[in-house]
Amino acid sequence: MYPVAFDYLEPRTLQEAVELLEKWGENASILAGGQSLIPLMKLRIARPRYLIDLNRIPGLSYIREQDGCVHIGALTRHVEIEESSVVREKIPIMQEAVRVLADGQVRNLGTIGGAIAQADPAGDWGPVILALNARIKCLGPKGGREMEAMDFFTFAYTTALQPDEVVTEIAIPAPSAPRLGTYVKLERVSGDFAIVSVAVQIDRDKDGICRDIGIGLGGADDRPIKAVPVEALLRGQKLSPKAIDIAARRIEEIASPISDLRGSQEYKKEVLKVIFRRALERVIERASPTTGGSR
Amino acid sequence: MLREINVKVNGKDYQVKVEPRTLLIHVLRDTLGLTGAHIGCVVGKCGACTVLWQGRQVKSCMVFAAQTAGTEIVTIEGLAEDGHLHPLQQAFWDTDAAECGYCTPGMIMAAYGFLLRNPHPSENEIKHAIAGNLCRCTGYRNIVEAIKKAAIELQGGKSHG
Ligand SMILES: Cc1cc2nc3c(=O)[nH]c(=O)nc-3n(C[C@H](O)[C@H](O)[C@H](O)COP(=O)(O)OP(=O)(O)OC[C@H]3O[C@@H](n4cnc5c(N)ncnc54)[C@H](O)[C@@H]3O)c2cc1C
Ligand code: FES
Ligand code: FES
Numbered sequence: 001m002y003p004v005a006f007d008y009l010e011p012r013t014l015q016e017a018v019e020l021l022e023k024w025g026e027n028a029s030i031l032a033g034g035q036s037l038i039p040l041m042k043l044r045i046a047r048p049r050y051l052i053d054l055n056r057i058p059g060l061s062y063i064r065e066q067d068g069c070v071h072i073g074a075l076t077r078h079v080e081i082e083e084s085s086v087v088r089e090k091i092p093i094m095q096e097a098v099r100v101l102a103d104g105q106v107r108n109l110g111t112i113g114g115a116i117a118q119a120d121p122a123g124d125w126g127p128v129i130l131a132l133n134a135r136i137k138c139l140g141p142k143g144g145r146e147m148e149a150m151d152f153f154t155f156a157y158t159t160a161l162q163p164d165e166v167v168t169e170i171a172i173p174a175p176s177a178p179r180l181g182t183y184v185k186l187e188r189v190s191g192d193f194a195i196v197s198v199a200v201q202i203d204r205d206k207d208g209i210c211r212d213i214g215i216g217l218g219g220a221d222d223r224p225i226k227a228v229p230v231e232a233l234l235r236g237q238k239l240s241p242k243a244i245d246i247a248a249r250r251i252e253e254i255a256s257p258i259s260d261l262r263g264s265q266e267y268k269k270e271v272l273k274v275i276f277r278r279a280l281e282r283v284i285e286r287a288s289p290t291t292g293g294s295r
Numbered sequence: 296m297l298r299e300i301n302v303k304v305n306g307k308d309y310q311v312k313v314e315p316r317t318l319l320i321h322v323l324r325d326t327l328g329l330t331g332a333h334i335g336c337v338v339g340k341c342g343a344c345t346v347l348w349q350g351r352q353v354k355s356c357m358v359f360a361a362q363t364a365g366t367e368i369v370t371i372e373g374l375a376e377d378g379h380l381h382p383l384q385q386a387f388w389d390t391d392a393a394e395c396g397y398c399t400p401g402m403i404m405a406a407y408g409f410l411l412r413n414p415h416p417s418e419n420e421i422k423h424a425i426a427g428n429l430c431r432c433t434g435y436r437n438i439v440e441a442i443k444k445a446a447i448e449l450q451g452g453k454s455h456g
Contacts, residue, residue: 001318001337001356002316002317002318003316004316005316006315006316007315008298008359008361031362034357034358034359034362035357038318038339038357038358038359039338039339039357041316042337042338043338051315055362079351099423102427103342103426103427104405104409104423104424104425104426104427105342105345105352105353105354105405105427106339106354106357108351108353108408109351109353109358190423190426191427
């Protein structure tokens with residue numbers, strides 16, 4: 001199977017990559033892990049004339065903790081997040097998510113930067129970074145800039161990136177209660193994209209009042225979304241069964257899923273409610289003293 | 296435009312001319328004559344084309360050959376040594392883990408890459424590790440058994456080599 005012919009370019013620095021993007025504009029594509037782009041090129045849905053491979057640029061793959069944030073380089077492979085002790089300790093929700101993302105071979109090549117640039121409405125990293133209030137750093141000909149994850153996803157497979165910008169890093173504020181997060185994904189078969197998915201990260205005080213909450217939804221709209229109204233509803237509340245009921249109903253209201261092969265809009269709305277409830281119940285269970293308490 | 300690349304495959308150095316759009320699987324099969332890695336779907340969904348690249352299992356239909364310039368690849372042909380099957384191959388044979396055999400090279404390479412990093416896997420971890428590989432014949436049971444058996448063997452469990 002052969003894509004349309006292209007020129008293969010191997011910049012050695014980010015600066016050089018940006019210059020190439022600026023020069024070739026819409027005719028060029030960045031190649032990261034290739035696990036979304038290569039199949040699209042083979043199907044000739046994507047037809048770049050110039051392929052700019054980031055993989056020969058040193059220093060784009062890292063996971064480090066600094067100033068209360070975990071910084072993840074754009075070219076960091078899914079598997080590196082899976083195996084990272086920093087992630088295990090500081091943001092275990094990411095490890096929960098990566099284990100259900102694609103399959104072993106795809107995780108060995110696919111990158112977090114590529115996955116968010118791809119902006120699949122049913123991808124796994126979208127909801128997680130939205131729940132965690134991550135910031136996305138990118139570089140273009142005019143220099144670097146940062147965006148909130150919420151402003152990054154603009155439509156299905158579409159982001160706020162300019163055609164000549166490269167994602168360089170995802171910076172994630174380390175949650176104050178690392179264990180109180182979970183990612184629940186409903187999928188047809190293991191390794192498939194989500195039908196719907198929910199990422200929840202909470203913080204609570206000793207009386208069980210929800211001090212803060214982040215909620216990201218996958219498969220719930222034409223893009224990964226942050227459930228801002230539901231976060232506002234639950235902040236400062238005790239996560240009682242009644243509060244969860246009201247929140248789940250609100251989730252259904254704000255969701256506007258696309259009907260596709262994975263399910264109709266009605267079906268997705270219904271299961272989203274169920275998965276959301278499951279996610280909240282799971283973090284509450286983790287927070288309860290009998291299961292080890294919150295840390 | 297053709298470009299010349301150097302790759303090491305199964306310990307042997309090759310110099311090949313490739314078009315940038317040529318997938319690794321096509322170079323392995325058509326240029327180097329290594330037909331062990333199979334083509335099932337060519338869109339990343341079946342795992343039949345799995346090989347080891349830079350120490351990790353990948354689907355060779357999801358990589359351009361040009362990307363592999365200066366790196367090392369191991370295919371199913373690289374596992375047996377001096378005419379002796381690798382413990383994984385032997386275990387697949389012993390437990391009837393292959394029927395038509397189409398998925399087998401990909402299954403074995405996926406398991407090989409996995410065991411390199413997880414030498415003591417649980418049954419669930421093994422199942423998780425082959426989630427990217429489809430088999431239309433066996434029902435997977437014997438494949439999981441074979442990988443379990445090979446893991447023990449590779450740990451020196453029963454006999455040494
Ligand atoms: C069989 C299979 C199953 C999968 N299942 C899942 C799943 O369950 N969940 C999930 O979330 N994903 C899944 N994926 C997708 C996988 O996560 C990909 O790795 C990811 O979507 C793309 O990352 P990549 O590094 O491979 O990017 P590439 O394919 O290299 O690039 C994807 C797009 O992003 C652009 N891009 C890449 N990097 C950058 C950058 N740094 N700056 C700007 N633009 C960039 C490219 O130009 C391209 O348009 C699956 C893929 C396959 C093949
Ligand atoms: S042929 Fe490569 S995954 Fe199917
Ligand atoms: S043995 Fe026939 S596909 Fe697996």
